[in-house]
Amino acid sequence: AQKITQTQPGMFVQEKEAVTLDCTYDTSDQSYGLFWYKQPSSGEMIFLIYQGSYDEQNATEGRYSLNFQKARKSANLVISASQLGDSAMYFCAMLPWDYGGATNKLIFGTGTLLAVQP
Amino acid sequence: DAGVIQSPRHEVTEMGQEVTLRCKPISGHDYLFWYRQTMMRGLELLIYFNNNVPIDDSGMPEDRFSAKMPNASFSTLKIQPSEPRDSAVYFCASSPDRVTDTQYFGPGTRLTVL
Numbered sequence: 001a002q003k004i005t006q007t008q009p010g011m012f013v014q015e016k017e018a019v020t021l022d023c024t025y026d027t028s029d030q031s032y033g034l035f036w037y038k039q040p041s042s043g044e045m046i047f048l049i050y051q052g053s054y055d056e057q058n059a060t061e062g063r064y065s066l067n068f069q070k071a072r073k074s075a076n077l078v079i080s081a082s083q084l085g086d087s088a089m090y091f092c093a094m095l096p097w098d099y100g101g102a103t104n105k106l107i108f109g110t111g112t113l114l115a116v117q118p
Numbered sequence: 119d120a121g122v123i124q125s126p127r128h129e130v131t132e133m134g135q136e137v138t139l140r141c142k143p144i145s146g147h148d149y150l151f152w153y154r155q156t157m158m159r160g161l162e163l164l165i166y167f168n169n170n171v172p173i174d175d176s177g178m179p180e181d182r183f184s185a186k187m188p189n190a191s192f193s194t195l196k197i198q199p200s201e202p203r204d205s206a207v208y209f210c211a212s213s214p215d216r217v218t219d220t221q222y223f224g225p226g227t228r229l230t231v232l
Binding site: 033035037042043044045046047050052091095097105106108109110111 | 151160161163166174207209211218220221222223224225226228
């Protein structure tokens, strides 16, 4: 079964420090995409970063980077220089590339609530 | 460019009433998705469309739920009759033109059924 696991229900980090949010996935597909979304208290889902299963380089977007370890099936999000505005729920998601079935079903983890402390 | 637009942002209704949620995807996006988020079940896909055609509605909970996409810039999710267990945040998302593309979410509609 395809599944995303986020083992950290909640985390604290001091402002300006780096933090790593864990994500492991389970799939038998060879091709897939991995995504991180941020959900602040206002409720919207904000796309942060994407990593394709065939990408050899770890994805980076500003202060966000994705530590992709394919053999371990992990896709951890690293936020550098945390800011108070980073306080939010963070979701890891996987999109299996089932071209034959043309499914576009994003599979989400349960999320990690990050609190940035001043 | 405008993102995904959803209306209303909040909806409070009584059990048995019909509820219609609306979504305008990002212009030029071929795929549109409806998700539901609850504390118990997290985020789950209800249905998605490609070029206005429903592709997979296996996530629609029951016949009380229906979704339409009459044109490329508008979709509705209807619940009739509504029940308290339908209370959730409903998200609409869209993505460009490939199965691998990133999905961009709207702000969501928070539905409360009393």
